[in-house]
Amino acid sequence: MTEKIYLVNPYLRQIDGRIVEKKYMNGRYYIKTNKTIFYPNLAGGQPGDKGTINGVEVLDTYEDGDDIVHVTKDNIHSDKILLSIDWDNRFDYMQQHSGQHLLSAVFYKLYNGETVGFYIGKEYVYIDIDIPYMSDDEIEKVEEFTNKIIFSNFSIKSYIIEKGAMDRLPVRKDPIVNSNIRIVEIDGIDFSPCCGTHLRNTGEIGMIKIRKVEKYKGNIRVEFVCGNRALKDYSWKNTCIKEISNLLSSKDKDVYNKVQKLYTQKETLEKENRALRDELYQYKSQKFLKESKLVKGKNCICRKFKDVEFKELNNIVSYLNSLNNNIIIFGIEGTETSQFIASRSSNIDINMKNILKEISQDMDIKGGGSPQTVQGGCKNDELDLILKGLYEGIMNSL
Secondary structure (H helix, E strand, O other): OOHHHHHHOOOOOOOEEEEEEEEEEEEEEEEOOOEEOOOOOEEOOOOOOEEEEEEEEEEEEEEEOOOEEEOOOOOOOOOOOEEEOOOOHHHHHHHHHHHHHHHHHHHHHOOOOOEEEEEOOOEEEEEEEOOOOOHHHHHHHHHHHHHHHHHHEEEEEEEEOHHHHHHHHHOOOOOOOOOOOEEEEEEEEEEEEEEEEOOHHHHHHHHHHEEEEEEEEEEEEEEEEEEEHHHHHHHHHHHHHHHHHHHHHHHHHHHHHHHHHHHHHHHHHHHHHHHHHHHHHHHHHHHHHHOEEEEEEEEEEEEEOOOOOOOHHHHHHHHOOOOOEEEEEEEOOOEEEEEEEEEOOOOOOOOOOHHHHOOOOOOOEEEEEOEEEEEEEEEEHHHHHHHHHHHHHHHHOO
């Protein structure tokens, strides 16, 4: 049985220990020790610790019954060991986990919202609350009240109780074990069965910032950050706001209104541009129609372009297709590869897909489409042959 020092004193960064069992499997060493400060990965939902044993990196830790297994790539040649954890990583998870307990407690106390799921990741934390909707004002009230508790610096402690003593504590959730139940208490405010590592007081959480609230499976998902993560979150956002305000020559508090105004102007300009582009496409389409070749009562437009965007030709094709009796064959010669598109009005009974399939047997063509329109890419030296093949295939089908 591994003595779990992290449950008694989560602030220890190094301890001496002894290896009691070691196995080598699949290129990894699996090591059990008489005691450990390494928190096992995802035990109770909390990520595991990073660190070393005798300078050898610990890749993973997990529970195996009453033991903790440490996984390393390199061998440890001595039974006497020094276990060292990455303190910044440990303290970060302690801030997030203690903050999660407190935030869940406030949701429960203010709005009777129970936490039905939680996740601690490398960048953010979220909890799922069994409330279908909360207003911005209600979320702000939760955040403000949570931070008041943090600033009041209430103590956080843990202790072991038995099942019979559970009725004497106002716990938020039932434990998953029936004996040796570990309770994490925030000074009379919250009582939760938990096997995670926690801070000594709420002040060490620093602060909690709710980043986002969204609907999730009939509940709300609350994404937040605590402590150093909240500081980093503020820092990059402050930098962005400062740079945007400098770019817009406005005060930081006026940035939102300035951006909203610019966005409205952009939407108006894009609408005007779309209308102008539609007029341009119609003008070019009519020009191509005037220059088209009349074949068997059909307007045949066959052209090759350079330095033209495929999207522009596609829009012209769509407009021409809205009219009757048009056959369109366009090619774009690029610097390395070329593109083509061939289409016809809906009143013309020709299967363009079959025609492309026929000429693809003799050439390396990457493309496809529908019976009305086909498109694709090819080598530059094959573009003329493809355009010719499409034209001849269409003429034979008329």
